[in-house]
Amino acid sequence: MRHQPPKLPASLLKYFSNRFATDDIQGDLYEIFQQRCSESETIARFAFWRDTMLALPTLWKLSRRYKRKYPRHHSNMIKSNLKLSVRHMLKRPGYSFTTIAGLSLGIAVCLLIFYYIHFELSFDRFHKNFDNLVSVNYEFITPENQTTSPSVPYFVGPKMQREFPEVANQCRILPAFGTQVVHAGDNVYEERSYAFADATLFQLFDFKLLQGNPADQLKRTRTLVLTESYAQKYFGTNDVIGKTIMIGTERVYEVTGVMADVPSNSHFTFDYVISFASLELPEEEVWNSPNYSTYLLLQPGVNHEAFEEKVNNKLLGENERLKEVHVELHIQDFGNIHFDTTVAGYADKVTDRRYIVLFSVVAVLILFIASINYVNLATARSAERGREVGIRKAVGATPRQLFRQFMTDSVVHLVPSVAIAIGMFGVLAPMFDSFMNLGMRASDALNWEVVALISITIFLAITFFAGFYPAIVLSRFRPSLVLKGKFTYSNSARVLRKGLVVFQFCVSITLIVATMIIASQLEFMQNAKLGFDKSHTLIMPLDQTMQQSFPAIRNELTKLAPVQAVVPASTPPTEVVIGYGAFLREGQEEVSTVGAMRTNADAIPGLGMQLVRGENFDPTRESVTDAEPQYIVNQTFLKTFNFGEDEIIGHEIYLGIAGGKGKIIGVVEDFHTASLQKKIEPVVLYDRGGWMARMMVKLHPGDVKEQLSTMEAAWKKLVPHRPFSYTFLDDNYNKLYAAETRMGYLLRGFSALAVLIACMGILGLISYATVQRTKEIGIRKVLGASVPQVMVLIGKDFIKLVLVAFALSVPLAYYAGQSWLQHFEYRIGIDPMLFVIAGVLTLALAMLTVSYQAVKASLINPADTLRTE
Amino acid sequence: MKGTNLGEFEELVLLVVYYQDNQAYAVSIKEELEKQTGRSINVSAIHTALYRLEQKGYLRSDVGGATPERGGRWKRFFSITAHGKKVLAQSQELRVKLWNLIPELRIA
Numbered sequence A: 001m002r003h004q005p006p007k008l009p010a011s012l013l014k015y016f017s018n019r020f021a022t023d024d025i026q027g028d029l030y031e032i033f034q035q036r037c038s039e040s041e042t043i044a045r046f047a048f049w050r051d052t053m054l055a056l057p058t059l060w061k062l063s064r065r066y067k068r069k070y071p072r073h074h075s076n077m078i079k080s081n082l083k084l085s086v087r088h089m090l091k092r093p094g095y096s097f098t099t100i101a102g103l104s105l106g107i108a109v110c111l112l113i114f115y116y117i118h119f120e121l122s123f124d125r126f127h128k129n130f131d132n133l134v135s136v137n138y139e140f141i142t143p144e145n146q147t148t149s150p151s152v153p154y155f156v157g158p159k160m161q162r163e164f165p166e167v168a169n170q171c172r173i174l175p176a177f178g179t180q181v182v183h184a185g186d187n188v189y190e191e192r193s194y195a196f197a198d199a200t201l202f203q204l205f206d207f208k209l210l211q212g213n214p215a216d217q218l219k220r221t222r223t224l225v226l227t228e229s230y231a232q233k234y235f236g237t238n239d240v241i242g243k244t245i246m247i248g249t250e251r252v253y254e255v256t257g258v259m260a261d262v263p264s265n266s267h268f269t270f271d272y273v274i275s276f277a278s279l280e281l282p283e284e285e286v287w288n289s290p291n292y293s294t295y296l297l298l299q300p301g302v303n304h305e306a307f308e309e310k311v312n313n314k315l316l317g318e319n320e321r322l323k324e325v326h327v328e329l330h331i332q333d334f335g336n337i338h339f340d341t342t343v344a345g346y347a348d349k350v351t352d353r354r355y356i357v358l359f360s361v362v363a364v365l366i367l368f369i370a371s372i373n374y375v376n377l378a379t380a381r382s383a384e385r386g387r388e389v390g391i392r393k394a395v396g397a398t399p400r401q402l403f404r405q406f407m408t409d410s411v412v413h414l415v416p417s418v419a420i421a422i423g424m425f426g427v428l429a430p431m432f433d434s435f436m437n438l439g440m441r442a443s444d445a446l447n448w449e450v451v452a453l454i455s456i457t458i459f460l461a462i463t464f465f466a467g468f469y470p471a472i473v474l475s476r477f478r479p480s481l482v483l484k485g486k487f488t489y490s491n492s493a494r495v496l497r498k499g500l501v502v503f504q505f506c507v508s509i510t511l512i513v514a515t516m517i518i519a520s521q522l523e524f525m526q527n528a529k530l531g532f533d534k535s536h537t538l539i540m541p542l543d544q545t546m547q548q549s550f551p552a553i554r555n556e557l558t559k560l561a562p563v564q565a566v567v568p569a570s571t572p573p574t575e576v577v578i579g580y581g582a583f584l585r586e587g588q589e590e591v592s593t594v595g596a597m598r599t600n601a602d603a604i605p606g607l608g609m610q611l612v613r614g615e616n617f618d619p620t621r622e623s624v625t626d627a628e629p630q631y632i633v634n635q636t637f638l639k640t641f642n643f644g645e646d647e648i649i650g651h652e653i654y655l656g657i658a659g660g661k662g663k664i665i666g667v668v669e670d671f672h673t674a675s676l677q678k679k680i681e682p683v684v685l686y687d688r689g690g691w692m693a694r695m696m697v698k699l700h701p702g703d704v705k706e707q708l709s710t711m712e713a714a715w716k717k718l719v720p721h722r723p724f725s726y727t728f729l730d731d732n733y734n735k736l737y738a739a740e741t742r743m744g745y746l747l748r749g750f751s752a753l754a755v756l757i758a759c760m761g762i763l764g765l766i767s768y769a770t771v772q773r774t775k776e777i778g779i780r781k782v783l784g785a786s787v788p789q790v791m792v793l794i795g796k797d798f799i800k801l802v803l804v805a806f807a808l809s810v811p812l813a814y815y816a817g818q819s820w821l822q823h824f825e826y827r828i829g830i831d832p833m834l835f836v837i838a839g840v841l842t843l844a845l846a847m848l849t850v851s852y853q854a855v856k857a858s859l860i861n862p863a864d865t866l867r868t869e
Numbered sequence B: 001m002k003g004t005n006l007g008e009f010e011e012l013v014l015l016v017v018y019y020q021d022n023q024a025y026a027v028s029i030k031e032e033l034e035k036q037t038g039r040s041i042n043v044s045a046i047h048t049a050l051y052r053l054e055q056k057g058y059l060r061s062d063v064g065g066a067t068p069e070r071g072g073r074w075k076r077f078f079s080i081t082a083h084g085k086k087v088l089a090q091s092q093e094l095r096v097k098l099w100n101l102i103p104e105l106r107i108a
Helices: A007-016 A019-037 A041-065 A075-091 A093-121 A156-163 A228-235 A304-318 A320-324 A334-339 A353-380 A382-394 A399-436 A448-475 A479-483 A491-527 A544-548 A550-559 A619-623 A635-641 A704-718 A729-735 A738-772 A774-782 A787-821 A832-858 A862-867 B008-020 B026-037 B043-056 B082-100
Strands: A133-141 A146-149 A167-175 A180-184 A187-191 A194-197 A209-211 A223-227 A244-247 A251-259 A272-275 A292-298 A327-333 A537-541 A563-569 A578-583 A592-598 A611-614 A630-634 A652-655 A660-668 A683-686 A694-699 B059-064 B075-080
Touching (some): A007 A019, A007 A041, A019 B043, A019 B075, A041 B043, A075 A399, A093 A399, A093 A448, A133 A334, A156 A292, A180 A228, A223 A228, A228 A251, A327 A334, A353 A448, A353 A738, A382 A399, A382 A448, A399 A448, A491 A738, A550 A563, A550 A704, A578 A683, A630 A635, A635 A660, A652 A683, A694 A704, A738 A787, A774 A787, B008 B026, B008 B043, B008 B075, B026 B043, B026 B075, B043 B075, B075 B082
Parallel strands (some): A194 A272, A223 A251, A630 A660
Antiparallel strands (some): A133 A292, A133 A327, A180 A187, A180 A244, A209 A251, A223 A272, A244 A251, A563 A694, A578 A592, A578 A652, A611 A660, B059 B075
16 A cells, blocks of 8 residues: 655655665655554654655765766757757748747837837936936926926026035036027038036036046136037037137137037937036026026935925025015926926927836737747647657656757747847837937947847746746646547637637737827827918028018018918917916916917918907007007917906006016917817917017918928028028927827837737637648538638637627727827817727738638548548 | 774664675664664664765665655665675674673673
């Protein structure tokens, strides 16, 4: 009579010993156990435990000693495993190709996405002082509104350094405002990307200085530092210390240094940087003009919140007026700057963290789908391997050895997949980069270490997660059943496979629906009525020199054939800043915040806006220098501030930027000043004071190229001191949706990919099922089944799965779509047709796949199949 | 006179091996010792002794005799070497000599 010793000590024994050295010891323990069992099993078990524990040291010692005699390296085993795996893979080129293709695509996409995510996450991290850098932001809180902007008055930086010991150093940066006209060498350029910075720039930030004395950069007035590419651009060499360039019409600047180009993963960038001293700002502490980005280098270990409180207490304490206008200072971690979408003014250098999460999820899903194909196909083909497994077990292979064999299979499939994926990645990366507008320049070489790291991770992940299941299933076959040829999958395996297919299609359909939703929303936004006409309109600069001769310029331009209207303004309608203080009623104590746009009588007709009440600005007033400003407000203004339509005309308000008191003479129909994500804010148009930095030129529809050359010729005569430059208002507007547009394209690509992979999966599975059922098909045909009937037979199951997937994906996609659309103030409703289209599309593709195989199957000659008996 | 590095327990084990004459393996030794001494002995102590004795060259071992009770594992049979016999003789000689020094315990 044989009893089983307790399992745990038994496994321990096995684990601690080397079979060759210590089998006898184990055997002795087993034998004693059996003997003891004849008296009392309980005691025997207890004693077995004790004996095991006591035996462990001996086992350990001995197995170590005998290791050399029976080495445990499996090099031969590995070689033979590899050979087998490769042979199997080559035996079925169709399946192998499907799997590898799917995997490569999935992995390549994953690589692209994770590379991108790595890029985004690496923003600004190349500065050594990263952990201790903060930015000082202005927070402006009114009952209606809260705005944060990264710009503070110019004296804040040095003041904070003087008065707070927590601040080790500071640097102010004034980013580009408008364009600069640069004369370098014999050429004139119009530059948009520049900055003014304190001499401490190189102390706080890690920008490499290539040429020039490190101690004398950006200290003196009228000096600047060029980036390397700009030194090349202007002078063709890096040896430019001491050379001069002229900016504007008269100021000459000396080049004191050349620095390496600003890397693309920096939230602020410039092509050249001018010393802050050149701004020649006064020393007083005036709290107007919050325009200067201010960065502080804090002492290590300073708590940012505590510091912020301290700063606000002290500074607001000193200055009552600040409290009145609800201004506070906010200390922002340097690392958050790239991800904080609430801070105004960084529109194109900031990414929402949510997109990063979203993209990683999609990447993982696609990888999942591709791996699922591998799993499904591998388990489906297990019948082929059944005989192999049976025989090997019969001659003594352990499940573990078989497991290793099948894991080698995974590796053999994955290695070429990963290799191909890396190749695809290398090819696609530049395209992806320009598409996503990442701005990774040629100088930022692909970071191959990152690529390698990601690839290895993916490789390991798939090998383990996708390879594990088939390997386990295959190694656990009962040889008896298999050798007899009787081999069915367990029910759980079948269900799992079906579930996986459903999952694949669910994801695909959801992606398709999501793509369509985004596309419709985008189309809606791009074609929406904005309240002004954005088509055929150029935006051109308007500087001080031009202001003086503006009436002449306008008249000449209007005379040109293509030109319909010329409208000067402080900003294009799409860039109106909401943040000007105004007092709207007698005795109002708290200031109200409004958007304001300086323009003239040409605006409303020229830009296609609608006046709904009152009158337009009086054009004859333009030449009058000393009059009060006149105001035109939009409809939201009335609603927000509770003015009735009848009482508003003639009402007097006070708008700081416009120079003060003035009467409202008209109401204009609401127009969008930002993307349709946002609500429309109250806006005031004014015709005095402020700066008009832009000139919008409305063209008649026509041949754009011709029109532009006509314009250029006229420009050269009228504005000789500036190069001819322009942007289109509709391009400007579309830039607001750059992120969504990109996402739309990406999702389009992803859904196509997902569907493709899912169909490949079905293809593989079906062809496999067909092979399995050849006999059945043969018999059916003999009994009179027609080709279509056979097709239905085979395809039925899979089509059912697709339908289930569709049913599941509808609520999912709907929910996802709705939550995304919530971000847009103005949005479309979700059209049920979208679901129908997505479903039909997927179904059609699936049926196509199915029918291809089904046709092949049903054309089998029964005579052939029934013969193999 | 040469010294032997033979512990008391080791000597007992060695003796039993000699006695069992090529049929000795851990379990049989354990049973014999338990029978003779009336104490229960842990088999691992015997393993340790056996392997040490083999290291010192007093025993040699061979494998064989797998049975189902042992889970199919073989037994390791130990037999005494010439050197082992010699060292036993030496040990006995030394003992007798010392015992004979005491008149009451004289062996002869």
